[in-house]
Amino acid sequence: MFAATKDFMGKPAPPGYIAGLGRGATGFTTRSDIGPAREGPSEADIARMQHQAHRKKEEGDDDDERFQDPDNETGLFNTAPYEADDEEADRIYDSIDTRIEERRKAKREQRAKEREEAEGGEGPSIKDQFADLKRGLSAVTSDQWESLPEVGNIAGKNKKKENRRDFFTPVPDSLLTRGREELTNTLDAKNGLSTPAGTMTNFREIGEANKQVLGLRLDRMADSASGQTTIDPKGYLTDLNSVTHKSAAEIGDLKKARLLLRSVITTNPKHAPGWIAAARLEEHAGKIGDARQFIEKGCSECPKSEDIWLEAVRLNTVENAKKILSNAVREIRQSVKIWLKAVDLETETDAKKTVLRRALENVPNSVRLWKAAVEMEEDPNNARILLARAVELVPQSVELWIALARLETYENAKKVLNRARGKVPTSHEIWITAFCLEEANGKDVDTLVANAVRRLSMMESALTRDQWIEEAEKCEKNGFIKTCQALIRATIGMGIEEPDLKSTWMEDAESAIVHQSYDTARAIYAHALRTFPAKKSVWRRAILLEKAHGTKESLEELLARSITFCPHAEFLWLMGAKEKWLGGDVPGARAILDAAFLANPNSEQIWLAAVKLEAENGEHGRAELLLQKAREQADTMKVWMKSAVFKRQLGKIDEALQVLDEGLIKYPQSDKMWMIRGQILVDRGDNQKARENFIKGLKSCPKSTSLWILASRLEEKAGLLIKSRALLERARLLNPKTPELWLESVRIELRGGNQSMAKALMSKALQDCPTSGLLWSEAVWLEPRAQRKGKIVDALKKSENSAHVLVTAARLFWSDRQVEKARQWFLRAEKADGDLGDAWAWHYKFEVQHGDDNRRDDLVRRCKAAEPRHGEHWQAVAKDLKNVAKPTEEILVLTAASLPSNVVP
Structure with a gap:
């Protein structure tokens, strides 16, 4: 089926073939890819090289330069002589290497320091701490290195040898169960474990029992004093932070x-x-x-x-x-500091006294030791004995003499002080102590003080006038008033030229008042009044001092003396009559005013004061009679105006108009009489006559701002808005830079519903009057609610902290429920202008809502002392005929009630 050999074996590879490419083997290169390598040595060459190496080895020549150390030159030029030039060159090269190494060292240290700072200074590293020691190793010689002992392996030397006989045998379960049954009562009471019903092993219960037993043991250890931990888990890290790490x-x-x-x-x-x-x-x-x-x-x-x-x-x-x-x-033995330190180290009084006695035996002339010994004595007799011995040993110590005199009786104290003056004749402290001693025993000190000042003035260590005044203030602080006054009388004129006497004494009195030394200031004023009895300014300052810090009797006595020496000073008569009146002595006030009429028959202020006294005490007939006489004897504009106002208050309108007509004939430039006459006509409903009255008044008084505003409001009330604007524009032309006229123009537009025109007029007003707090306050309320805070900042900068702007700022804080800040700004407004009644009224309304009775009472008291007279809302309430003769506190309450119900409009 298949051949025994493959057909491609022994055949050349096809072009472009790469072995293993299909399996992804592409990451290596073979020798065939780069070509043949260089041919190595032949066999003959290798044999020749081996023969040469064998011959050199037999001859002892191992100095082949191929194996020579390039840094070791012993084999190079070793046959050349080593001369002085070579030694100098080596030294130069060594110095250059050392210099380069130092430069690199500085750079390395700089880089290490920068790295340490960048890491936050967590502390030096081990390398930095041992850097100086490592540098010191360069000085170790080779002999010292060789003499170092060999380091042996001592690891585990102190380790306890393991006892092979100790074996661990697990405890049987039956023993654990029996142990758990013995601890059942304790465990049940604390952790609720139940006793097992039978003897069957329950491993879960055994495990829980082991945990509970361990817990009980840990609890006992924690409760015992020996096992109580001293680590605070919460403060542990905090304690670590307190450890100082040095860089x-x-x-x-x-x-x-x-x-x-x-x-x-x-x-x-x-x-x-x-x-x-x-x-x-x-x-x-x-x-x-x-x-x-x-x-x-x-x-x-x-x-x-x-x-x-x-x-x-x-x-x-x-x-x-x-x-x-x-x-x-x-x-x-003579060190006072060491003896006193030894006294401080003792804890018992007897031991301290013993150390002090030994100290005085060694240092008998130390004032500090004697004072410490006297302070340790609780019995005055023992202290007296110590001081008697002390002044014998240290006769130049003024402190010891004075301390001894204070412990003696009157007769003995005089003897002690006489002896002290003999020992220390230049000491003024001894003299002043003698003055105080005489005063304490009811003796006259004026002659003694005069003699002492004269004697001390002839010495080189004599005190200056300012120093004597300081001593007088110290005597006052200690309760010796007669000595203080005698010192002032004897020394107040020292070193002052006659033209500068009055001004210098007034400055001294003011300085004493600042130091709260009122008796000293009183003595200075008394001496000045004896020297300048006809100076009204001195009498005024003295009377104000008595009014603020004196008694009622002393004030009345001073006022009686003042009108004797200055009978033509009207304010002195008026102050005397006012004090009698405020004290409830109306007949006495009348008597003073009667005497004032004799001394000043044509005085307008005295006539009006007499009228006010009679009017506020219900004697209207006498007040009218006084006003009639005043118009005849003191024919002034203010007398005629007050006469018309009083007639109007009594409801005698026709008589008031008659008085005004006669007064305007004599004083047509009286804008107040024109305003009163116009208001009476408006109240009667005769607008035409009122208009004619204002026209005549404006011709006679074109600079009267209030008269222009009343005329404008009359036209606005009649519905003639254009005529009202025209009157105000004419008023601004005749009276430029008048904030009240600009404000009235803005408010006319606001009342007419013309918001845009009001803002335009306000912009022009601020350009004409850039520092007016009245305009800036109104400008803040014209802004939307979100922009008012930014506007109030500009107002405070431009108006120089006007009281109107400060009240506005307080109202803004009030609207934001920032009660404390609002109260602070109201207080600032009071300090900025105490005469602004509106500021007091807004503050009172604020305290009614957010304060308590104490704050309100304190506010009323400050308002009565300030006696404010101005303010839009304040004057509207105070000049109302229904509020005539009402005191300041009632006007404050009524004004606060008349303010708008909402804090911000």
């Missing part, structure tokens, strides 16, 4: 510092600061033992340095510190 640079710095300090203490071992620095370096490195060794050596080398002994005490425990101090006091 390679820090380690290098420590080593350099150690070398430097060792050089210092080696070259100069008697230099104590070097030993202290070395000890502190080791302490910083965390090697407290080395630090103690250094400081101990330092103490032996520098036994006369108290600093090194104190450093040794600091580095050691309390017991060791006591031993160290005992050695220290043997070496330096």
Whole structure:
């Protein structure tokens, strides 16, 4: 069927045939693919080479250059002589190699440092820590290398030999079951395991029992003191973070510092600061033992340095510190610091006293030791005895003399202070102590103070005037007022020229007030008033001081003296009458005003004050009579205006118009009288006469902003919006850069529903008045709600923190329910302008909603002190005829109630 041999055997391959291509064998190349190889040596060549090698071996020539080490030149030019030039060349090449190696070393260290910083400073590697040691190996000689001992194999030397006799024998199940039955009660009570009913082995229960027994043992170990763990699982990682890892640079710095300090203490071992620095370096490195060794050596080398002994005490425990101090006091018996440190180390009072007595035996002239000993004594008699001995040994210590005088009786204290003045004649403290002693015993100190100041002024260590004033303030703080006043009287005029007396004294009084030394300021004002009794400004400052920080009696007494020396000072009469009135003494206030009429018959302020006093006390008839006399004797514009206002308040409209007509004939430039007359006519419903009144008033008072606004509102109320706009445009032409006129123009458009025109007018207004807080506040409310915060930022920048803008910012925070921020901005508005009543009213309304009674009461108190008079809403309420003569707190409540209910429009 088949032939015995294949027909292709022995035949050439077809062209392009690749063996194994069908099986994917294409990744190799055979010699046939690249051609025949180079012919090798023939048999004759091989025989010749073997013969030559055998001959060289017999001759001993093994220096075939084919086997020569290229770095070893012993076989090259070994026959040439080695001269000095060759030695110098080798040295030069060696230095170049060393230099290149150093440059590469610097670059390697720089790269290692950069790599360490990039890795976050996790700490130096083992290689970095031993780098200096490896570099030091270059200095090891060959003999030292050869002398190193051979390293033996000590692995497992200390390993416990395995005891072949120890075998593990499994415990039988019956034993485990019996053990579980013995522990049944404990396990049942704690883990609820049940006792098996029979003796049949249950491997699951046996496994559970083993787990429970192990758990019980672990619990007992955890509960016992010996087995209690000291690892806090929560704080473990935190504790690891507290471990300080020193970088390679820090380690290098420590080593350099150690070398430097060792050089210092080696070259100069008697230099104590070097030993202290070395000890502190080791302490910083965390090697407290080395630090103690250094400081101990330092103490032996520098036994006369108290600093090194104190450093040794600091580095050691309390017991060791006591031993160290005992050695220290043997070496330096005169060191006060060492004795005091020894006192601090003692815990019992008797031991402290014992150490102090020994210290005083060795250092009897130390003030610090005597003071410490006196402070330790609880019995005044013992302290007095110690101080008596102390002033004998240390007679130049002023503190000890003064302390002794304070413990003695009055007579003995005088003797002690006299002795002290003899020992220390230049001390002003002893003199001042004597002044206070005399005052405490009811003696007059003026003469004594004058003599003392005169004596001390002749000495080189005399105090200046400012220093005497400081001493007077200290006496006031200690409660010696008479001494303070006597010092001021004796020294206030020292070194001042006469033209500068008043200004200098006023500055001194203001400085004392700032330091809260009110009696000192009072004494300065009293001396100034004796020197300048006719100066009204000095009387005013003194009266304000008494009003703020004095008593009612002292204020009335000062006011009575002031009107005696300055009878023509109207404000002094008015302040005296107001204080009497506020105190409830109306007859006394009338008496003061009657006296004021005699001294100032034509004074407008006194007449109006008398009218106000009678009007607010219900004496309307007397008030009208006073106003009539005032119009005759003090014929002023304000008197006529107040007369018309009072008539209007009483409901006498016709008489009020008659007074206004007469007043306008005399004072046609009074815009307030024109406004009052126009308002009366509007209230009567006579708009035509009111219009004519405003036209005449505007001709006489074209600069009156309020008059223009009233005229415009009259036209707007009548429905003549175009005429109202025209009036305001004319007013802006005559009164440029007036924010109130621009604001009224904007609000007219808003009331008319013309929002776009209002925004256009506001833009022009801000260009004309870029710093007006009134306009910026209104501009914020014209913006959409989302854009108001950005607008308020611009308003605060441009308006220079105007009170109007601050109130607006507070209202915005209020609307966002940010209560604390709103309260802070309301407080800022109060400080910015306390006269703006609207700010107080908005703040009060805020506190009614979000505050408590204490905050509201405090707000009312501050408002009464500020006495605000201006504000759109405030004036509308305060000038209402129904609210005449109401106090400030009621006006505040009414104004807050009249504000819009919504916080933001």
